[in-house]
Amino acid sequence: MNEAVFPIADVQGVLDTRHIAINRAGIRAIRHPIKITDRDGSIQSAVATFDMHVTLPHQFKGVHMSRFVEILNNDDRVISVKSFESMVNDVVERLQAESGGIEMTFPYFIGKTAPVSGINSLLDYEVTFTGEMQKGIYQFVLKVVVPVTSLCPCSKQVSAYGAHNQRSHLSISVWTNSYIWIEELVGVAEDQASSQLYGLLKRSDEKYVTEKAYDNPKFVEDVVRDVAAVLNRDERVNAYVVESENFESIHNHSAYALVERNKLTDL
């Protein structure tokens, strides 16, 4: 079983003479089951899609791709925003690399309570953890894609009644100096939208969310600004990218806006 007994050449290990270092070499689009701790301490199971990579110095021909897969298959740890760093560390150590990283995307569920009936249901969000270790310095980025309702202020103002509204994807990526939970970032997005979404709504709730969105019209530019304003006040956030894509109900294209800021460089 031991590969030492097979006289098989290590093709990846030979010397390379092209003098071109590789910024990222690794594997992509591999799915693996994970366990994630949520804010309440309970554990959520999901299937994540991974992108794992290291830098490759110019003198080496190739990386041993199978080691990335070994890390996934040997690992039983419960992943959280806090513990993800150790997984990134493993990549750099097992691949004997100077730098490396992991991008892990997964569906995440949060239990929600309908605003009037109080009925409970789950809502799904797309979450990405990105961890990069560069020469010993770790950088973590948390990204959430939050589906929300947006209602157009222009449509409301110019129309005698009604206003076009639609589902939007409000995405927030944060570089932090201290931990922020997925649930907190989702909350920031949902609080700044015209209305939040729910899996399950009774008619009394449907009345509530319809009227709330109408009372709270926002352009795509308003939503990203209002989220940015909250992140500007949060001292745990060093930098952010806020995006909204509104799948317009009156057009066959999206309205889009993006605000980004690095607080460390703009002072």
Place this chain on the structure above:
Amino acid sequence: MNEAVFPIADVQGVLDTRHIAINRAGIRAIRHPIKITDRDGSIQSAVATFDMHVTLPHQFKGVHMSRFVEILNNDDRVISVKSFESMVNDVVERLQAESGGIEMTFPYFIGKTAPVSGINSLLDYEVTFTGEMQKGIYQFVLKVVVPVTSLCPCSKQVSAYGAHNQRSHLSISVWTNSYIWIEELVGVAEDQASSQLYGLLKRSDEKYVTEKAYDNPKFVEDVVRDVAAVLNRDERVNAYVVESENFESIHNHSAYALVERNKLTDL
């Protein structure tokens, strides 16, 4: 250049002894530029994705896949709902098959005039031609996917003001005994939606479409029924499938309905 001079075996041509005929053998997901005649007689250029296949009798090992690609590359004809049959015929003849078919999907543009300002713009639709020749009998199916606005009657009725609305995909497939233009089928879909979409709207138009949708609330069930009622009256239509998927603005899932009817068998 002639392959006759190469002593290369015809692996596909050998006898097969498993006694299993193949319903479809061919190529998929190949993109090729096409020219389509629209209702006005002008010609539209597009890139289509093709699925081309034939039946393979049990005694033959394989089909000559390259012949499908030759048909695409040797062809300069302008395609229309009417002329598509000759392309399907080519498949059956060139592959020396009893039966065969083509599925061709492409983006199609229709010039639209905004309802108040009169400003012009293009809107894109996804169109699929499916032609099957089975033992000499030709069957053609035209499918259009039409993006529209749907506004929820329940939300309108229960709410003091506003109503949730969203983009929907209203799909119609028709089996016909006489030609129907893409533009006609798109028109059926747009007429039965809460409102149609436009690429370009001025504020006066935005007022119009917002109020029109509010005046015209429809459940996903209403939309497919109203389209079905129109197709029931159209004597060129032998059979149809009507579907609507509403990308709900208050949920992270779709509402969906489907009505299908074969007039030839339900009499």
Place this chain on the structure above:
Amino acid sequence: MNEAVFPIADVQGVLDTRHIAINRAGIRAIRHPIKITDRDGSIQSAVATFDMHVTLPHQFKGVHMSRFVEILNNDDRVISVKSFESMVNDVVERLQAESGGIEMTFPYFIGKTAPVSGINSLLDYEVTFTGEMQKGIYQFVLKVVVPVTSLCPCSKQVSAYGAHNQRSHLSISVWTNSYIWIEELVGVAEDQASSQLYGLLKRSDEKYVTEKAYDNPKFVEDVVRDVAAVLNRDERVNAYVVESENFESIHNHSAYALVERNKLTDL
């Protein structure tokens, strides 16, 4: 909390006069966490995408879409090929429908052992359960999409050395009269491919799978026929559809073949 105290109209419940019954009305593209029992009796967690629907008689205006979501959120059962029927039953009962069904798609993992080194790793498959209850009669379809290696017999025969090969998606759908495990159907697919895939391979394993594929060349037509031959002999299978899509390494399109058979009607 009780909606009875809100004087809100039941818009879906009113009488419809268009005399058009709806074949499918329901929800689509909703994601929900599930637990699946595998063949060994252990439980696998996944996130599934659901399509849930019922028939709607012509006299009713709409279905109560929220009930589908309630079924998902109130449900804690562990799903298996065997227990899925009860979930479909719930849909028909809760929606008070004559007929209805569920389509549930999820990633499923099977632990695999590398052929020479014996190293273990997981491989992911796409699985779909489709259950339809029509006037009290239940029909279940199990579909697996199995990624495999295919190696071209023509390329091998005409070339002095080497042979083009590629990843293929081999899909099997079965209508059964008795239970078949996901693992069994995946096994049928992997046994008939040029070679099966693994998450993790050492160099000794890579030698094995490379040589195995070269020793075992198959056209897309061969693969679907060889799978069909196995299903023909399996008395639990009433009907099947077998498809293979080969993402050709020498072209930018796929080779494709499909065999389908209904044993109940072809006798």
Place this chain on the structure above:
Amino acid sequence: MNEAVFPIADVQGVLDTRHIAINRAGIRAIRHPIKITDRDGSIQSAVATFDMHVTLPHQFKGVHMSRFVEILNNDDRVISVKSFESMVNDVVERLQAESGGIEMTFPYFIGKTAPVSGINSLLDYEVTFTGEMQKGIYQFVLKVVVPVTSLCPCSKQVSAYGAHNQRSHLSISVWTNSYIWIEELVGVAEDQASSQLYGLLKRSDEKYVTEKAYDNPKFVEDVVRDVAAVLNRDERVNAYVVESENFESIHNHSAYALVERNKLTDL
């Protein structure tokens, strides 16, 4: 028809007091027909997907999204690598913005001649033009995604016969100081792969490409390095990103590598 006659408020034009400038506000995922000049001077028709945006200073509430759509609909120009700048200029001028840009992605066809039989066919590539005008300075990026064959050196060396190979996407993005044609960049990619792809191959050609790939094994790291080496010598290129994603035929995941270089800063 003139909107001046409608007393409709300009909601986008009001003053904003949040003091947050927006980096990108615009439209996304809009499809529009285009005409592209290829290297030979002939004109190719395609349908492109556009992302168009401008910066929005902190004191303005919103951008007039319809102006982006007007630019697309009023435009009849034939686009080329050279003329794209004028379209980007239009965006900045019509939106009265300091900075702005366009990202345009489209399928592009190049006629290819099979290596032995000389038979002709088209092959499709995904091309993206990105043009950004920032305070009067124009930056253009040309990206091509080229499907190629990669054959694994390790698999070849360890195996007694055969070698796993697969389709790969080799992507090149270049920032240039002088024009480079799409065809040139595609050529760089195809020359450095194990073998290039063709729409149409006769058996004599299939022998050629199979043997060529076997004679020319390359890891994902080799391919990106060999492309980088060519771009390092091309004085028209100021900076580049080279990526390859190999859809491994023995795994259900991709191998991936990336090299990037900015010649202007690394001197």
